[in-house]
Amino acid sequence: MDKFYSPKDSEKKWYDKWQAAGLFSPQPGNGKFSIVIPPPNITNVLHVGHALNIIIQDIVTRYERMRGKETLWLPGEDHAGIATQNMIVKKLSAEGKTKEEIGQEKFLEIAWQWAQEYRTRIKTQVESMGASCDWSRERFTFDEGLSKAVRKVFVSLYRKGLIYRGKYMINWCPSCGTVLSNEEIEYLDDRSKLYYVRYPIQEGGSIVIATTRPETMLGDTAIAVNDKDERYTGIVGKHAILPLVGRVIPVIIDDYVDMKFGTGALKITPAHDPNDFEIGKKHNLEVISVINEKARIKFDGPYKGMDRESARKAIVTDLESAGYLVKIEDYQHSVGHCYRCHTVIEPMISDQWFVKMEPLAKPAIEAVKDGKVRFHPERWEKVYLNWMEDVHDWCISRQLWWGHRIPVWYCNDCGHLTVSETDPDRCEACGSQNIHQDPDVLDTWFSSALWPFSTLGWPTQTEDLKKFYPTDLLVTGFDIIFFWVARMIVMGLEFMDDVPFHDVYIHQLVRDKLGRKMSKSLGNGIDPSEVIEKYGADAMRMALAMLASQGRDINLDDRTFESYMHFSNKIWNASHFVEMNADKIELKNPQGMTMADRWILSKLNLVIEKETSAFESYDYNIAAHEIYDFFWGDFCDWYIEMSKVQLEDSQLRENTQQVLLYVLKESLKLLHPFMPFISEEIWSYFFEGFLIVTRWPDVNDEFKFKDEGFDFFMEIVKGIRNVKADLDLPPSAKVRTVIVGKNKWPKDSPVELYISKLVNASKVENVRIKPKRAMTAAVNSSSEVFVVMDEHFDFNTEIARLNSKIVKATEEFRKLESRLSNDEFVKKAPEEIIESTKADKEAIEKTLKRLDKTLRNLRE
RNA sequence: GGGAAUGUAGCUCAGUGGGGGAGCGUUUGCCUUACAAGCAAGAGGUCGCAGGUUCAAUCCCUGCCAUUCCCACCA
Numbered sequence: 001m002d003k004f005y006s007p008k009d010s011e012k013k014w015y016d017k018w019q020a021a022g023l024f025s026p027q028p029g030n031g032k033f034s035i036v037i038p039p040p041n042i043t044n045v046l047h048v049g050h051a052l053n054i055i056i057q058d059i060v061t062r063y064e065r066m067r068g069k070e071t072l073w074l075p076g077e078d079h080a081g082i083a084t085q086n087m088i089v090k091k092l093s094a095e096g097k098t099k100e101e102i103g104q105e106k107f108l109e110i111a112w113q114w115a116q117e118y119r120t121r122i123k124t125q126v127e128s129m130g131a132s133c134d135w136s137r138e139r140f141t142f143d144e145g146l147s148k149a150v151r152k153v154f155v156s157l158y159r160k161g162l163i164y165r166g167k168y169m170i171n172w173c174p175s176c177g178t179v180l181s182n183e184e185i186e187y188l189d190d191r192s193k194l195y196y197v198r199y200p201i202q203e204g205g206s207i208v209i210a211t212t213r214p215e216t217m218l219g220d221t222a223i224a225v226n227d228k229d230e231r232y233t234g235i236v237g238k239h240a241i242l243p244l245v246g247r248v249i250p251v252i253i254d255d256y257v258d259m260k261f262g263t264g265a266l267k268i269t270p271a272h273d274p275n276d277f278e279i280g281k282k283h284n285l286e287v288i289s290v291i292n293e294k295a296r297i298k299f300d301g302p303y304k305g306m307d308r309e310s311a312r313k314a315i316v317t318d319l320e321s322a323g324y325l326v327k328i329e330d331y332q333h334s335v336g337h338c339y340r341c342h343t344v345i346e347p348m349i350s351d352q353w354f355v356k357m358e359p360l361a362k363p364a365i366e367a368v369k370d371g372k373v374r375f376h377p378e379r380w381e382k383v384y385l386n387w388m389e390d391v392h393d394w395c396i397s398r399q400l401w402w403g404h405r406i407p408v409w410y411c412n413d414c415g416h417l418t419v420s421e422t423d424p425d426r427c428e429a430c431g432s433q434n435i436h437q438d439p440d441v442l443d444t445w446f447s448s449a450l451w452p453f454s455t456l457g458w459p460t461q462t463e464d465l466k467k468f469y470p471t472d473l474l475v476t477g478f479d480i481i482f483f484w485v486a487r488m489i490v491m492g493l494e495f496m497d498d499v500p501f502h503d504v505y506i507h508q509l510v511r512d513k514l515g516r517k518m519s520k521s522l523g524n525g526i527d528p529s530e531v532i533e534k535y536g537a538d539a540m541r542m543a544l545a546m547l548a549s550q551g552r553d554i555n556l557d558d559r560t561f562e563s564y565m566h567f568s569n570k571i572w573n574a575s576h577f578v579e580m581n582a583d584k585i586e587l588k589n590p591q592g593m594t595m596a597d598r599w600i601l602s603k604l605n606l607v608i609e610k611e612t613s614a615f616e617s618y619d620y621n622i623a624a625h626e627i628y629d630f631f632w633g634d635f636c637d638w639y640i641e642m643s644k645v646q647l648e649d650s651q652l653r654e655n656t657q658q659v660l661l662y663v664l665k666e667s668l669k670l671l672h673p674f675m676p677f678i679s680e681e682i683w684s685y686f687f688e689g690f691l692i693v694t695r696w697p698d699v700n701d702e703f704k705f706k707d708e709g710f711d712f713f714m715e716i717v718k719g720i721r722n723v724k725a726d727l728d729l730p731p732s733a734k735v736r737t738v739i740v741g742k743n744k745w746p747k748d749s750p751v752e753l754y755i756s757k758l759v760n761a762s763k764v765e766n767v768r769i770k771p772k773r774a775m776t777a778a779v780n781s782s783s784e785v786f787v788v789m790d791e792h793f794d795f796n797t798e799i800a801r802l803n804s805k806i807v808k809a810t811e812e813f814r815k816l817e818s819r820l821s822n823d824e825f826v827k828k829a830p831e832e833i834i835e836s837t838k839a840d841k842e843a844i845e846k847t848l849k850r851l852d853k854t855l856r857n858l859r860e
Numbered sequence: 861g862g863g864a865a866u867g868u869a870g871c872u873c874a875g876u877g878g879g880g881g882a883g884c885g886u887u888u889g890c891c892u893u894a895c896a897a898g899c900a901a902g903a904g905g906u907c908g909c910a911g912g913u914u915c916a917a918u919c920c921c922u923g924c925c926a927u928u929c930c931c932a933c934c935a
Contacts, residue, residue, distance in 0.1 A: 577894035824915035
């Protein structure tokens, strides 16, 4: 082994070896575990948020594989309709072209090249993170098989009446040029103005309305007031004259109108506001569309062709000069923006395809309520249910080129709709060949909703589908619970008659160290490729795993990764030590021969137990902490140091080598899910076969040993080091140490040698009486440990040290005593607490006596 | 308006009904033959504020303050 671990050499090598040996493919086992990747969008390379997602899945997958299950992690990518189309349009624009210029066919050709390129780049990134997914089963939402599934689902839902087409108020993104679903709208607070405009009443007088969008007044077809509003009782039923236009519109009553807002009078524009649309329907108002799909005025007149902002300015100016403008107030309100390009959404009436959600939502709600799908952390269940119980119909058509075409053909002769899984050549009603396909495509989330079964071969009843559906776990972020998780549950229940997964682990969102979202414009993103390059994939994995608590955010400081590179190095060097001292030794039967052996073997048992149970409860950060603390804090800091003593003892040498090897071996297994590369690399130096498919360790009953006072042993070591530090002695200073009192250490263990090794003492011996000029290192109820000083002895330091120990012990004693003298405590506290409090009190009492005696002797 | 989360060391974050933790940073001393990417010792915290429940609260409950997020509405 080299002196330093080099991630670069090791990572690629092992990934290739695992792949070549086919170890990522399911191997027959004891039960199965399947998981499908949330397919990354092919819009860009992956960021560190994806890395967290990938890493958690790989940790679980590797754990389950080592548990002996037939394990499948299915990878793939999402074509990401709108997002990808935007990227390509942007690219074209940089070349001075538009998509209309090059045409749909050429555009799709470019899109497929784009998809190819980014799928490869994403795959390379996922591989570099060590993801043990089965690339032979890689899928793409635009694959032939998945497209077939999409069509089958569409046709089936259409035939059941759960997909329909109709004219409704929809969210239009003028920049993307498509309709969006409600979930694709982001509401942002915009600072704007509230304009008060006076509308003359034909029958005499006038009424003032307040609006944030004066440009939509061109489409006004009524004014509404609340029927309880006494200000307007005389005006209801009369007619207003629309300023600048001259249209005569009725004044109607509707209790939607809030009397307290503005003037209590509301202009109604049914074509460009969702609420106005509803009011318009109720009152049979005329719908006059005045804004087109490019967000320009299409209403004939002086404003025609202007964009929304210019039209607003022009209309306000004209209103003012004509004397209709009453006042303008500053106003802040939330405005819908496109989640992909952030353009302000234009509500419009349009003919679109929808999925009727209510009947589909019902079983999806029950599945979660019945615990067939469980969220972790649990609180996300409520978020899911709230949304699902008030779900709106899902607008699934998109005016894009990059996506699954809607499988509907219109007959130009009879007008019949042919809805078919395969491309028809004639109208199914009249037989006319004069038909054309709907030009629109489906929402990208339509195909992702089928992901858990379409990737396994559905609609064909493949072996994979039978074996691996439902999957066991979904790992994803909370930001796509509505977009994706909810819809997968819906579709799974509808088409597979079973939930798509039993457990959903919702991980955190990765933010920067100041808690801001990572974004390109802020330049605060962390590129996982750079992290891997700099610190190694294992360090990145371990860092993220240690942070993966069941919280909501991770504020990630990129310095964090450095710590875990240091941890890699620590593992490497500890292994190096074992190699130097136990190379070429066959691991047979380690025994708990000494106190140190028994302690580390017990600790190992404990960490196996805790880490395993942390895995079972989705506490990956706790699992990671267990092995980190054990390996560094227990194995390296204590056992390896003590093993140096045992290795020099001919009686103990062989077994010590066995224990070192054994603990290293089990530790590598426990590390593997988190740090697969370095653990496999080290494994290969010592052991046969692949670690990745080695069985996960169980608690070893032979190594359950009783407590031998190791804590006090550690206290002694720390106490002696402390004395040296207090006296400004270098750690290398050889000191003589004596132990006064009953020697309760196990006779089979070289405890004195451990101590002298750990603190660099010349000698550790048991004596009956405390020597003069000795500093107190540690005291417990049965013994005291002193460092014999001679010329370095410092009377005042020793007094101060003793006093501080006495103060601390006294405080503790009083606390325990007052607790025990409290009748309520003795009556009500559980017995074991009372017993341990009593024991603690007695022990500290004895300790105090010893401390007092030492202090008295010193003063004499 | 409805809902949720968070508030613990300088920073990033764990954690628990019964003596407050880690990593990084910082101070001090060490090349102690696995590791200076290391070892050791230390400093540093009314566990957001105020009540309540309890024998016992950093932890459970209520209210408040602060930060953040989601949903709905916003003429």
